[in-house]
């Protein structure tokens with residue numbers, strides 16, 4: 490369970506002529522995430538990534554409180570990060586080793602101490618996602634979409650209790666988007682995802698629409714997505 494109470498995020502506004510001016514990235518955020526799968530939608534710069542970063546203590550609220558699995562992210566950021574897996578939009582932010590196999594083995598280090606077992610588990614995880622052929626390929630030779638799938642595998646390897654994913658389908662072609670959606674549908678964990686992919690959002694239990702750092706609409710996909718499409722003149 491995740492709770493955001495009276496959350497505001499402010500940063501210094503260096504573009505302003507006024508000294509000491511600040512810019513509000515999020516305001517008046519009061520949300521309890523009780524559903525299994527939640528999507529954040531909204532136009533570019535609406536605050537989706539900022540909200541996601543609050544969920545694992547990557548950033549702290551300027552006002553209010555964020556509680557994740559009973560832990561306030563302010564004093565407990567490290568514990569929260571251990572329990573919340575974060576899939577970044579840009580997989581290069583995630584992948585640190587030279588091959589997918591090495592990267593997943595590195596992730597598994599805290600869970601499995603035996604080297605052989607760790608390697609076998611890493612290979613099995615790659616196989617589960619249909620990525621076996623990429624095991625020993627250089628990370629730099631992978632396509633953007635392949636990197637994104639590998640970085641998701643790396644995050645899932647440590648079995649976090651909650652998965653947060655920032656625009657996970659951005660780089661994926663149609664087939665890989667379907668693969669990822671299928672993987673998400675099978676996750677036992679709670680999933681919070683920010684996305685411009687309205688087909689992915691439609692598969693969630695709840696959709697929260699942000700604009701200008703505030704919640705505009707919040708509810709079932711069938712209620713929120715048509716409002717969003719209409720506002721964006723997509724229909």
Ligand SMILES: Nc1ncnc2c1ncn2[C@@H]1O[C@H](COP(=O)(O)OP(=O)(O)OP(=O)(O)O)[C@@H](O)[C@H]1O
Nearest residue numbers: 500512514531532533534535536537538539540683
């Ligand atoms: N550290 C920061 N300092 C100043 N401005 C920031 C900072 N982080 C984010 N912003 C600004 O806050 C706004 C919200 O950014 P955010 O990344 O949360 O949007 P988003 O909804 O995820 O957008 P997108 O769909 O384009 O990824 C943007 O205008 C961004 O430029």
